[in-house]
Amino acid sequence: AYDVDNDFLVVSGNVCTNTGKCTGGHGVHIGGDYATVIGNTIDGADQIGIYVRGKQAGSPSGNAGVTVSGNAVYNNGTLGGIVVRAVVNVSVTGNTVHSATGVGIGIDSCAGFIVSGNAVFRSSSHGVGVIDVFASGGTTSSRGTINGNQIYEPTGSGLYLDLVTQALIGVNGIYDADYGSSGTGITITSNASYLQFTNNYSRDGGNNTQVSQDASASNIIWKGHFANSSTTQYLRSEAASAGTMVLPGEQDT
Numbered sequence: 001a002y003d004v005d006n007d008f009l010v011v012s013g014n015v016c017t018n019t020g021k022c023t024g025g026h027g028v029h030i031g032g033d034y035a036t037v038i039g040n041t042i043d044g045a046d047q048i049g050i051y052v053r054g055k056q057a058g059s060p061s062g063n064a065g066v067t068v069s070g071n072a073v074y075n076n077g078t079l080g081g082i083v084v085r086a087v088v089n090v091s092v093t094g095n096t097v098h099s100a101t102g103v104g105i106g107i108d109s110c111a112g113f114i115v116s117g118n119a120v121f122r123s124s125s126h127g128v129g130v131i132d133v134f135a136s137g138g139t140t141s142s143r144g145t146i147n148g149n150q151i152y153e154p155t156g157s158g159l160y161l162d163l164v165t166q167a168l169i170g171v172n173g174i175y176d177a178d179y180g181s182s183g184t185g186i187t188i189t190s191n192a193s194y195l196q197f198t199n200n201y202s203r204d205g206g207n208n209t210q211v212s213q214d215a216s217a218s219n220i221i222w223k224g225h226f227a228n229s230s231t232t233q234y235l236r237s238e239a240a241s242a243g244t245m246v247l248p249g250e251q252d253t
Helices: none
Strands: 010-012 015-017 028-030 036-038 041-043 050-053 063-069 072-074 080-085 087-093 096-098 103-108 111-116 119-121 128-130 141-147 150-152 159-161 164-170 173-175 186-188 193-198 201-203 211-213 218-223 225-228 233-236 239-242
Touching (some): 050 063, 050 087, 063 080, 087 103, 103 111, 159 164
Parallel strands (some): 063 087, 072 096, 096 119, 111 141, 128 159, 141 164, 201 225
């Protein structure tokens, strides 16, 4: 149902498997203002499980008011379980994504986004990423909240924050971000800025790496980040960075 001129389109209560209509494409591919994708089960889509795209890929000035909620996405074939690109004001909440090829949940070129209360299991890339999903034409997402997500055994990072500015990241749980390789609990690249982290928990990142922050990432604030590995625990509290991250009050137990 991809048509950028749709308004108030609802995709709800469908079951799509790789033996049915999911073969050969995305499970759900939708555009338009005020679109809602809710309560669907997508298993084995050849491409993205649920893909919401605005009017102009790479621009957050496209479609507005999108909700993706309460869906179950399994075993998609490429790029991501749930991907939202070039949308203004989008919420991705209460979804379950299992064994995604690519990122579990990807936010790409969006302005005003909420990613909350999702469960992401064993994605082949990152659990939740604010990135250029297609590695082509993506722009920086802004004014976001990533809160209360549970991320288990991603091959890459639990949270991967690249093309993003002005976001709050809090109370996310990340577990064993090294499944099949050597991931990191939270990765912050040089493109990221103006992020505040509050009470996130990460356990057993690859090579005991819980947080990887590029020295060029600016205006990063930490409040109560707790990381636990088999050998070390760290409490990162009230630490801000502009260039390099300073961690006063770091505790090693």
